Amino acid sequence: MVKIANIELGEFPLLLAPMEDVSDPPFRAVCKANGADLMYTEFISSEGLIRDAAKSVQKLDIFEYERPVGIQLFGSDVETMGECARIASRVNPDLIDINYGCPVKNVACRGAGAALLQDIPKMVRMTEAVVKATHLPVTVKTRLGWDDSTKNIQEVAERLQDIGIKALTVHGRTRVQMYKGDADWTLIGKIKENPRIQIPIFGNGDIDSPEKALEYRNRYGVDGIMIGRASIGYPWIFNEIKHFLKTGEHLPVPTVADRVAVCRQHLDFSIRWKGEKVGIFEMRRHYTSYFKGLENFKPFRSRLVVAESHDELLSILNEVQEHYLGELVG
Structure with a gap:
């Protein structure tokens, strides 16, 4: 049984990735109905939430049917992120997730998202501020590193676990790669092999079929898989993967x-x-x-x-x- 703190997620959970302008409550509803085990909100700007910006506040909407559900936050200021975590905790999600993976310019170039991969000490301080600001479990989603010369995810995993995060999701690309090329899960597998790592490690990137989900589970030993783009317009992928992992057979293709x-x-x-x-x-x-x-x-x-x-x-x-x-x- 995979657990994030006291949240039970089953033997091999499938997570719906937080996707800007996609992972809103209506989209999460159809993914939940089709087998997603854990879902996240679209990422929410800490600065927007502090300013009470309407778009950021609306993203806090969560519903009982979608539990367990996490609220994902991003920002560049340590104190603001702590305060933002306190605000988000008031709507009673199951966990708080920090985005250290978003590669887009208007996030990373403002010192948020994947930009924190260039400043690990600041990432650690920010994570610690969020952990201290909430009674909820805190998880992190990030990438392998900023570029090929700074693939520091193994160090990041140990340091963030040490300050209290309860799970880590890693996208198998660097920030410089954006979404180009193939995701490389090799370092994700090495994190799982590290005897110091006790928290669940979830892999993310390029899982678009039951066969690939099985292959990556077996090859890299991850505790679960996060699925993003492959679920857009095709929420059936969650139940298809679950059925294939259990039986080795495919569900009928949706008509x-x-x-x-x-x-x-x-x-x-x-x-x-x-x-x-x-x-x-x-x-x-x-x-x-x-x-x-x-x-x-x-x-x-x-x-x-x-x-x-x-x-x-x-x-x-x-x-x-x-x-x-x-x-x-x-």
Whole structure:
């Protein structure tokens, strides 16, 4: 049984990665329903939360059905991150996660996210401030290092464990790599081999099939896997991996009817959470992913992304289901 502090996650948990503009409550709802064991909010700016910025505060929304769920924070100031952890703890998540992995310029160039990989002493101070500021378990997500010459994740793992984090997720790329090239899990495996490391170690990067999940579990010995991009438009991946690990067999590929049903659920939750106008607008980014692989889908997509009412969208989705009746995708 893998545990983060007292949170039981099963024998080999599958985690939904925190993804900006993706991992909101509607998306988390469909991933939870399809097998995700632990989920995280989109990352929340500590400075935005301190200023009570509406976008940052809204990201604190969590729901009972999605537990266990963690709130992920990022920032560049040690004291602000501590205060931010106190604020986030008030909404009673199951844990607090610190983002030391985001590679995008407007985060890293401000001294947050993956930028902390260039200043390990500051990373340690910041983590310690967060640990001291909350009664909740604190976890960390990061990368191998800043670049190929500074792959310091083994040192980072020991130092962060020593100051009290309860789990570590490592993305198998450096910051300089961004999301290019193949993720290298070699150092993740070496962390697991370190007898000093007692906390769960989760691997992240390029897991997009049940076969790869099995291969990486066996090769690198990780306690679980975090899945990000492969779940966008395909929340079934969690249950597919679980079934394959247990039986060695594949679940049936989702039909178009399955995809339409989950897309409807996602849309309905988006509207309930954000209101019809914003909910419909923010759902537009997901249609291509839900129906990826369907031949000649572009005309339907063009209509879905301009539709302005719930009823109109449901009508188009019904047309999609009827048009591709019985087809499999993937």
